[in-house]
Amino acid sequence: LRAEVGIVGAGPAGLALANVLTRRGIDCVVVERASRARVEERQRAGLLEHRTVRWLHAQGLADRLLAEATRHGWCDFRCLGHTVRVDYGAYSGGHQHHVYPQQNLVRDLVAALELAGSPPLFSHSVRAVTDITSRRPRLECEGMEIECDYVVGCDGFRGISRAALPATGHRAHNRRYPYDWLTVLAEVDRPADGVRYAVHRSGFAGMMPRGPRVSRFYLQCPPDDAVEAWPRRRIVAELRTRLADGDPAGLPSIGALTEVRMLRMHSSVLAPLAHGRLLLAGDAAHVLTPSGAKGMNLAIADAAALAEALVARLRGRDAGPLAGYSAARLADVRRVLGFSEWLLDLLHLPPEAAEPGRELTARLAGMRRLATPGPGAYRFAHRYVGSGVRE
Ligand code: RFL
DSSP: OEEEEEEEOOSHHHHHHHHHHHHTTOOEEEEOSSOHHHHHHOOOOOEEOHHHHHHHHHTTOOHHHHHHOEEEOOEEEEETTEEEEEOHHHHTTSOOEEEOOHHHHHHHHHHHHHHTTOOOBTTOOEEEEEOTTSSSOEEEETTEEEEEEEEEEOSOTTOSGGGGSOSSSOEEEEEEOSOEEEEEEEEESSOOOSEEEEEETTEEEEEEEEETTEEEEEEEEOTTOOGGGOOHHHHHHHHIIIIITTOGGGSOOEEEEEEEEEEOOEEEEEEOSEETTEEEOGGGTEEOOGGGSOHHHHHHHHHHHHHHHHHHHHTSOOOHHHHHHHHHHHHHHHHHHHHHHHHHHHHSOOTTOSOHHHHHHHHHHHHHHHTSSSHHHHHHHHHHHTOSOOO
């Protein structure tokens, strides 16, 4: 087989990229290890930044999203029995998040590719990416080989594209945080009308909206804790203690827990993001914690930059944007990582804090600064909602 661009992985990064390239007349193929059903049912992220939605809309890929997503422009911080509401929509000049579960976006992007006559090859695993420094890099799959002009690795953090990079010349900046998060998808009796972050003596807890009857919850736990240590009764009790914290309205009534997983809290940013004719995008290139809801947004921002760069290279014979892809995206990724780590620091007390009472008072003061008009609040608002404006 032959394609101008071979894409490994049908997550948000690979699918968004393939859609734009196909619409611009570039012959590309997406090879995905999992079945279509599996890819379309994976429930992960759910908050789309302003800049992500603006770009998807400009590409004609946001019809269902705009019709069905709900919009959120404020979040609540809870600490020491106080709720601090941060109206980041107003402070960012009216920008909002769209709440749209990742699996819905994935379904839309698969359907659009199908309509364009270029559906992903599901249930095909890429075993290796080879010849990346030649003019004809290859995807080696079960029972076939695809010869390409460029290969884009969008195969997630544990994918095989990274393995094709030479042992020297690329560095991953890894960080392991001194806690983990239990992550829970639960049926709820009413929609979360905004994100809620709580800092409590017992640890952080968070609630993120996912739809009218579903919310995602996070609970800080000790590093390397086991999911078995968290039976339903303990999860609900800890959510009540940390998230509601004396405010019964702060927590919906929780029904079935449809997913309970332990999230090892780490981040990793690879640099550079390209070698020869292999380019990396999305989680294959960088992984952040879910604190600021940034992973899916960064994956799509990578796809947007790569789409422009590949079109310029393959149709305009301009190699400049492709040569600048890695540096430009890494600058953005590092800015976003800085924000996400700042938020993690706000939301977690240092392990074995000598004076947790004082730490909590300082956190509450920090949260109130985000809610008080001024440069700090405006900077937070733009970064959180992903307005695309550089403060
Ligand atoms: P994806 O979505 O992981 O897609 C990668 C795809 O590559 C396929 N693949 C291969 N295909 C062919 N051959 C191979 N050898 C292959 N190896 C892998 C995989 O099957 C998969 O379909 O990467 P992408 O496109 O970069 O998108 C990134 C986002 O998915 C990710 O950043 C977010 O979902 C992160 N994330 C969350 N972010 C949030 O903001 N809030 C959340 O609550 C949240 N929950 C999550 C998450 C990520 C999770 N994963 C990846 C472990 C929950 C989970 C479980």
